[in-house]
Amino acid sequence: MLRVSPDAVDPDAVVRELLHGGGAVVFPGLFTPAQVAEARAIVMRHSDADDGKVTHFQGEAEASGTLSLQRRVWNLLAKGDVFAQMAAHPVLMRVLRRFLGSEFVMGSIAANRILPGGPGQEPHVDYPYWDFHSPETHPVGLNASFPMNAQVSIILDPFTEESGATAYVPGTQRELRYPTEADGFFDRCERMTGEPGDAVLFFGAVWHCAMPNRSAHDRNAILTQYLPKWVKPMEDMPAALPRVVLDGASDDLRQLLGLNYPYPEVLDAAAGGNAEGRA
Numbered sequence: 262m263l264r265v266s267p268d269a270v271d272p273d274a275v276v277r278e279l280l281h282g283g284g285a286v287v288f289p290g291l292f293t294p295a296q297v298a299e300a301r302a303i304v305m306r307h308s309d310a311d312d313g314k315v316t317h318f319q320g321e322a323e324a325s326g327t328l329s330l331q332r333r334v335w336n337l338l339a340k341g342d343v344f345a346q347m348a349a350h351p352v353l354m355r356v357l358r359r360f361l362g363s364e365f366v367m368g369s370i371a372a373n374r375i376l377p378g379g380p381g382q383e384p385h386v387d388y389p390y391w392d393f394h395s396p397e398t399h400p401v402g403l404n405a406s407f408p409m410n411a412q413v414s415i416i417l418d419p420f421t422e423e424s425g426a427t428a429y430v431p432g433t434q435r436e437l438r439y440p441t442e443a444d445g446f447f448d449r450c451e452r453m454t455g456e457p458g459d460a461v462l463f464f465g466a467v468w469h470c471a472m473p474n475r476s477a478h479d480r481n482a483i484l485t486q487y488l489p490k491w492v493k494p495m496e497d498m499p500a501a502l503p504r505v506v507l508d509g510a511s512d513d514l515r516q517l518l519g520l521n522y523p524y525p526e527v528l529d530a531a532a533g534g535n536a537e538g539r540a
């Protein structure tokens with residue numbers, strides 16, 4: 262995986278790697294130990310007693326009864342200011358504006374905690390390609406020549422092969438299709454290993470999945486999903502956030518929440534000149 266120093270980021274080089282190279286880059290040490298500690302404490306607090314919120318892509322875990330050892334904490338913006346700092350980090354904003362367009366939005370910000378002994382996931386591609394196992398539900402001819410997703414995993418615990426660092430098959434984003442058994446994912450995969458505070462940016466069309474945690478410690482990561490402004494987000498974040506967070510949102514956060522993008526709109530009800538101007 263290409264390592265990109267946060268002090269020397271060339272957005273065009275990152276975009277090339279995401280689209281035409283391995284599909285993933287890591288920004289080492291993007292977040293401070295204090296930010297990591299704060300984020301981790303909140304995630305642990307919200308998931309300690311909660312074994313009900315799981316992810317898709319967990320067929321085997323369902324069968325083996327270990328489902329409760331992989332936990333999600335959704336809607337993180339409502340749970341601590343540190344998550345807005347993470348989501349709108351200037352390095353990420355700069356690169357993502359190049360990759361997804363200057364008015365890109367955020368589709369989701371959640372934590373994935375895998376407890377010791379916890380399961381991995383099935384190899385998959387991410388929203389909005391998540392159900393590409395039924396390609397006929399998507400437009401004809403859709404390919405990966407431009408991206409409709411970017412994922413950022415912010416690592417909160419050591420990500421090692423033992424602890425279940427995300428597995429991915431470099432280059433598969435170019436194929437834009439759902440991985441099948443016949444693809445031999447687990448024989449071909451590499452791992453997104455890293456240290457707390459590192460941020461891995463990848464194109465969610467690359468085949469990937471969380472892996473089982475065989476270490477003695479929890480494996481936490483913040484998973485942030487970014488989309489072009491016109492893709493319907495996965496989480497309805499504005500609806501889930503308290504008014505005070507929306508009112509106090511920075512310009513970047515307003516953009517991420519999609520508050521600057523007007524559609525869909527009831528154009529009959531819009532002020533006369535606007536509707537005409539936008540048609």
Ligand SMILES: O=C(O)CCC(=O)C(=O)O
Pocket residue numbers: 316373382387425426427428469470471472482484
């Ligand atoms: O936590 C991980 O390693 C990846 C999670 C993931 O790919 C997902 O939930 O879609």
